[in-house]
Amino acid sequence: MVKVCFITLGCKVNQTESEAMAQLFRNAGYQLVDFRQIPDVVVINTCTVTNTGGSKSRQAIRRAIKAFPESFVVVAGCYSQIAPAEVLGIPGVDLVLGTQDRRQILKWIEYVRKTKKPYAAVRNIGQAQDFEEFPQIKEESRTRAMLKIEEGCNRFCAYCIIPFARGPVRSRLPGNALAEAQKLVKAGYREIVLTGIHIGAYGEDLAGGWDLAGLLKLLIGIPGLHRLRLGSLESVEFKAELMEIISSSPVICPHLHIPLQSGSRQVLTKMQRPYTPADYRDLLEKLFRSVPGLAVTTDIIVGFPGESAADHAQSLEFAAGCNFAGIHVFPYSQRQGTLAAAYPDQVSGRVKVQRVKEMRQVARESQEAYVKSRLGHTVEVLVERVDAQGRAFGHTENYLAVNLAPELKGGNWEAGQLVAVRLAPEHICPPK
Ligand code: SF4
Numbered sequence: 001m002v003k004v005c006f007i008t009l010g011c012k013v014n015q016t017e018s019e020a021m022a023q024l025f026r027n028a029g030y031q032l033v034d035f036r037q038i039p040d041v042v043v044i045n046t047c048t049v050t051n052t053g054g055s056k057s058r059q060a061i062r063r064a065i066k067a068f069p070e071s072f073v074v075v076a077g078c079y080s081q082i083a084p085a086e087v088l089g090i091p092g093v094d095l096v097l098g099t100q101d102r103r104q105i106l107k108w109i110e111y112v113r114k115t116k117k118p119y120a121a122v123r124n125i126g127q128a129q130d131f132e133e134f135p136q137i138k139e140e141s142r143t144r145a146m147l148k149i150e151e152g153c154n155r156f157c158a159y160c161i162i163p164f165a166r167g168p169v170r171s172r173l174p175g176n177a178l179a180e181a182q183k184l185v186k187a188g189y190r191e192i193v194l195t196g197i198h199i200g201a202y203g204e205d206l207a208g209g210w211d212l213a214g215l216l217k218l219l220i221g222i223p224g225l226h227r228l229r230l231g232s233l234e235s236v237e238f239k240a241e242l243m244e245i246i247s248s249s250p251v252i253c254p255h256l257h258i259p260l261q262s263g264s265r266q267v268l269t270k271m272q273r274p275y276t277p278a279d280y281r282d283l284l285e286k287l288f289r290s291v292p293g294l295a296v297t298t299d300i301i302v303g304f305p306g307e308s309a310a311d312h313a314q315s316l317e318f319a320a321g322c323n324f325a326g327i328h329v330f331p332y333s334q335r336q337g338t339l340a341a342a343y344p345d346q347v348s349g350r351v352k353v354q355r356v357k358e359m360r361q362v363a364r365e366s367q368e369a370y371v372k373s374r375l376g377h378t379v380e381v382l383v384e385r386v387d388a389q390g391r392a393f394g395h396t397e398n399y400l401a402v403n404l405a406p407e408l409k410g411g412n413w414e415a416g417q418l419v420a421v422r423l424a425p426e427h428i429c430p431p432k
Contacts, residue, residue: 001030002029004025005032005041007064010047014047017148018043019146021045038071040072041109043074044060045076046078046079047079048081048082049078057079061090062090069092073095075087076099077097081125081166084096084120095120097121097122098122099165099166100132108121131150131173143383143416144190145193146195148172149196149202149215150169150171151169152167152168152170153166154198156272158270159333161337161338166197169204171205171210174210174215185224190416191253192227199233200233211239212242213242216245216252220252227253228252229252231257235260235275235280236279243287253398253399254295255297256294257297258298259299261300261301262301262315264314265277266311267304270305271340296322296324297324297325300329301331302330302332305344319362322366325366329360331355367431371428377423379402379420379423380397380421381396382416383414383418390406392413396423402423403429
């Protein structure tokens with residue numbers, strides 16, 4: 001049997017797309033293997049969101065070529081979309097794909113095998129018009145499934161390379177999203193996670209007035225759907241209808257990821273983010289009032305060009321006052337091609353390191369305070385895996401990572417089980 005191996009970097013969307021490409025190979029009779037076996041084809045799905053993403057992608061490509069010198073090497077994803085020639089120039093790379101046309105991956109492999117010449121099948125993403133549909137993913141585990149509903153972004157925040165790698169907003173047709181969600185529920189999945197590059201922009205490109213609220217209304221009506229978890233949403237996208245659905249539907253998980261990026265008004269303006277800290281706080285207050293036990297997680301960038309010590313102090317203080325359940329902290333990464341890359345007053349690496357340390361301290365304290373506030377409450381755990389000792393691991397509806405002892409409630413845990421638990425400190429998994 002021909003073997004294929006995937007190496008995936010980056011976000012949930014990349015993970016979902018690697019699984020989708022893997023399904024194409026399975027459907028063509030390939031066997032999916034990991035590094036321990038020598039594959040006939042190795043696919044590296046790359047990331048470029050930060051400088052680190054780019055260098056990690058190059059490292060992963062070189063490592064794969066060194067480990068599997070006889071294998072056919074395909075490089076796809078965001079890094080190869082913005083730098084196809086650079087990737088094709090790496091000796092040992094056979095085929096380069098970007099962030100579209102991955103559905104043709106097997107066709108392109110045949111083409112390169114025939115021509116015996118490395119090739120980059122990367123089109124201009126700025127002209128992309130359609131959402132790329134993939135065949136339904138058939139996974140072993142039947143617990144949580146990713147459902148990609150949107151591609152691209154039209155926003156061009158000053159620091160962000162994503163619109164250059166992913167192109168304009170393309171929404172999946174509501175009927176196709178509904179059909180796949182129905183199949184997932186029928187297949188026994190307990191939780192569906194809606195993913196995309198900018199799901200809050202869902203429908204911007206569709207006729208008929210579609211938006212995310214409209215799609216959610218469609219999906220929450222699926223009989224047997226237990227949990228619907230939303231991917232990252234921008235604070236400006238919480239229109240009244242969306243708020244209403246999130247607060248009234250028992251299916252939608254009380255966990256929202258809403259990037260703040262900075263708690264300084266001045267820095268948000270330079271980032272070209274369309275809200276102020278006060279707007280953001282008003283939204284949080286509304287959400288916490290209308291969704292009991294809500295967990296809000298966020299992203300914060302420190303060391304953005306021109307961020308003064310006072311701006312940073314403001315950001316620390318603001319973030320500490322938001323009752324976040326989790327904060328992903330990123331040092332600003334200068335990405336060529338973005339507006340901010342040319343800004344004066346780039347912050348030094350030394351200062352960034354210190355500011356990351358300080359913001360991560362706020363993140364730790366916020367997460368501990370949130371966990372403490374949930375102790376003693378009865379939560380529902382979706383068991384995602386059981387280890388060799390019989391200990392179960394999974395997530396609560398508000399996305400706390402928990403573990404359940406083998407002997408708890410008679411044990412015999414199975415993936416896919418939903419368990420009501422009165423949350424105690426021993427259930428909480430240590431933060432990654
Ligand atoms: S909204 Fe801004 S940060 Fe998010 S993907 Fe689009 S450009 Fe990047």
